[in-house]
Amino acid sequence: MWKHIAANVLTLAVVAIACLAALIGLGQSRWSAPGPLEEAVFFEVPRGASMRSVSDRLAEAGIVSNGSIFRIGASYTERYDDLKFGTYEIPPGASMPEVLEIVTAGGPSVFPYTVTYVIRSQGPEIRVRERLPGQEEVVEIATFAPGDAVPEDYTALMERGVPITWRVSVAPGLTSWEVIEGLKGAEFLIGEVAAVPPEGALAPDTYEVARGSEVGELVQRMRVAQERILADAWAARAPGLPLESPEEALILASIVEKETGVPEERRRVAAVFTNRLEQGMRLQTDPTVIYGITDGQGPLGRGIRASELREATPYNTYVIDGLPPTPIANPGPEAIRAALDPEETAFLFFVADGTGGHAFAETLAEHNANVAEWRAIEAAREATGSD
Known part of the structure; x- marks a missing residue:
């Protein structure tokens, strides 16, 4: 009798192991398979979001096929606690490992809307652009100078509170006085610059900023960048x-x-x-x-x-x-x-x-x-x- 019971238990154990192996194999297959997303989308990871909430939202948005498998995969690869807040572009057919890499790598946010404050010799200009996910082309929404009538499309964006990438673009060849004067019209920055930096000390470039950040911090970034560029070029002269x-x-x-x-x-x-x-x-x-x-x-x-x-x-x-x-x-x-x-x-x-x-x-x-x-x-x- 005991031999018969032992044989049944062993049979059940083998079946259970086989079922578990099948489930693991299915999970692994779904984990690494191309995802269900048919078109590129923007996906936001809010500040302080948990892996559970993000995985559920990924599944609801049709980006991953199963939120539970996504969480298990994140835990197995030791990236469960590595979420980085921001807005990211998810390409069509992205597998779960690819999606996980995007939302945990902490790359720059990619918002559909970009507001670029351009400082140039003719005076500052504000350029508002939109890019659809999966497309390189941008659509011009509005272009205007500080002090001009604000276009309705720009006002509507502000009222909707949509995520926006804010940038300041400084043209080469401007004097430090021209740069600082130009920054005074950037209403999305706060604070003042105590003194005009030494001539030549600011690196012309396009800088991504946060709305409400200190203008002095941006100027310091420009100075540090110019110091690095000059040091590297001098070393290779x-x-x-x-x-x-x-x-x-x-x-x-x-x-x-x-x-x-x-x-x-x-x-x-x-x-x-x-x-x-x-x-x-x-x-x-x-x-x-x-x-x-x-x-x-x-x-x-x-x-x-x-x-x-x-x-x-x-x-x-x-x-x-x-x-x-x-x-x-x-x-x-x-x-x-x-x-x-x-x-x-x-x-x-x-x-x-x-x-x-x-x-x-x-x-x-x-x-x-x-x-x-x-x-x-x-x-x-x-x-x-x-x-």
Whole structure:
């Protein structure tokens, strides 16, 4: 009798083990299989949310096939407590491990709406864009300047309280005064900047910020970023440059930034000034003269007078030898790298060529011919009234 009972128990145990193995196999299959999501969606993980609530919402949204299996998988991979709050884009067909990676990796939030506050030489501009999940193209909702009538679509977004990515974009070549003045119109930031940072100390870039964050914190991020960019470029600089410090490199980079907006020209323009420094020639660059007149507080708004070109000021490179005492703007990383790795060329002169770029020359005779061509282009434009 006992043998019969033992045999039955053993049979039941084998069946139970087989069933358990089947369940585990099914769970593993569903865990690693492509998910049921047919189209990309945005999914929010609220601050302080639990794995249980998130897994249930993932299942309700049709992102994962089973919330319980998702939780078991998260526990088995030791990521149960690793949720990072934010809004994420989930691609179609994402498996549970892929979804888990997205919501626990802590990458930047991807909101459908983006408000970018652009600081540029023409004045600040607010750009409101929408991106549908799974698409790279963005749709323009509104573009306006601070102080203008606020578009209704922008007001509606604010009233709905939808998640928004807030950004501040600083164009290269602005002075520190222009950047700080521009930030004063960013109503989504709070606080003030006690003093204008040193010229050249702010890294032009696009910065993601939180609505209601301190403007001083953003400015500090810009300063830290510029310090890092300059240090890295200085460490990788070309040998034999006529620059004695990173500060001098920043000055030269600011001149390069102001002289050309053509990426392909930066290293060539840097080479012209490097060659002039090596030969003891004056830099003779108009942007430094303008900075000396305006102190970096906005554009000159007119042509440079002949008397201003003759006036002895620390920034008049037609009069002084070498570099001016400080940068004349905040250069971008490309201009900094160009100043520290100039093109190998004998060019000593350049002038506008009528296409947005410049004509370069090794000799004064060649340069004078290029200047004559440029003046002819200017005269023709004035005659036709074109820009």
